Ligand code: HEM
């Protein structure tokens with residue numbers, strides 16, 4: 001309570017100009033972008049049996065990273081009021097008033113333009129257009145409209161965050177391939193249990209900020225059931241790379257083990273939750289996705305067949 005009471009007053013008393021590079025770095029959501037880039041890298045590697053040309057690798061990841069970071073900064077600006085009302089986010093640079101909306105937008109614009117030019121000139125136009133569409137999907141469609149409009153916000157908005165493997169793939173081949181869409185489908189299915197686990201933990205804050213997240217509109221019990229069902233769906237979707245012949249035995253075993261872990265947490269969350277189970281499930285979701293994509297990579301370079 002004391003924390004949230006200090007929220008609005010600190011936003012007013014802080015003066016613009018006291019920002020450091022750390023504030024700008026924080027606005028890019030670096031940990032999220034790192035994981036997005038790992039999924040893009042895996043998309044690149046799986047697109048070809050050969051090694052990926054280093055120019056495509058470096059410039060492709062730089063462009064996708066810059067546009068993802070720009071999207072994250074726009075999210076900080078658009079959401080600064082909501083952010084200032086929640087304990088998890090009240091200290092963010094724009095919410096706190098350390099960085100003005102104008103400066104943040106200039107920063108986002110500079111990264112956005114640089115990223116688009118890099119992708120369009122040195123990678124290919126398809127990747128530039130698709131990455132820009134993902135930026136618009138997350139920064140504008142999700143943040144400005146969906147987040148405030150419907151509890152299905154993150155299901156639909158999740159498509160933008162799920163795009164990077166496809167962006168990596170098109171960076172290498174210049175074409176959209178069904179296998180790339182399979183990787184997108186995995187992240188798309190992973191996003192609801194990833195986010196709703198956190199939303200359950202933070203339900204009161206979302207309610208206070210009047211953001212219609214699923215636990216606020218439909219209750220915690222319903223959200224836990226949704227997490228469990230999406231986790232079952234994710235288990236099945238993750239079998240597809242093996243069943244379609246894109247990946248092999250190492251992936252099959254890794255995927256089954258990682259998804260069994262996710263199911264364990266989702267089951268516990270629904271039927272035997274302790275106070276920290278939702279947060280544990282959220283943290284596990286991040287480790288799960290990271291390892292799943294590492295396993296895809298290992299399997300690609302060591303294709304051990306059963
Ligand atoms: C619409 C889709 C998504 C929503 C609504 C969402 C929501 C969130 C939220 C609210 C957090 C907590 C952030 C914080 O405490 O600062 C978070 C953390 C995180 N998310 Fe997501 N997420 C989405 C998609 C993704 C995707 C696609 C990835 C990566 C592939 C991802 C990776 C991460 C990581 C790595 C963290 C931890 C960040 C940290 O500890 O700093 N998320 N997510």
Ligand SMILES: CC(C)=CCC/C(C)=C/CC/C(C)=C/COP(=O)(O)OP(=O)(O)O
Pocket residue numbers: 029032033036064067068069071072075079089131132134135138143160161163164
């Ligand atoms: C070009 C491209 C691939 C763009 C996608 C970029 C991107 C940063 C996607 C991540 C999704 C994410 C962290 C959503 C959380 O937003 P939130 O507003 O619900 O969470 P918050 O309250 O922590 O800000």
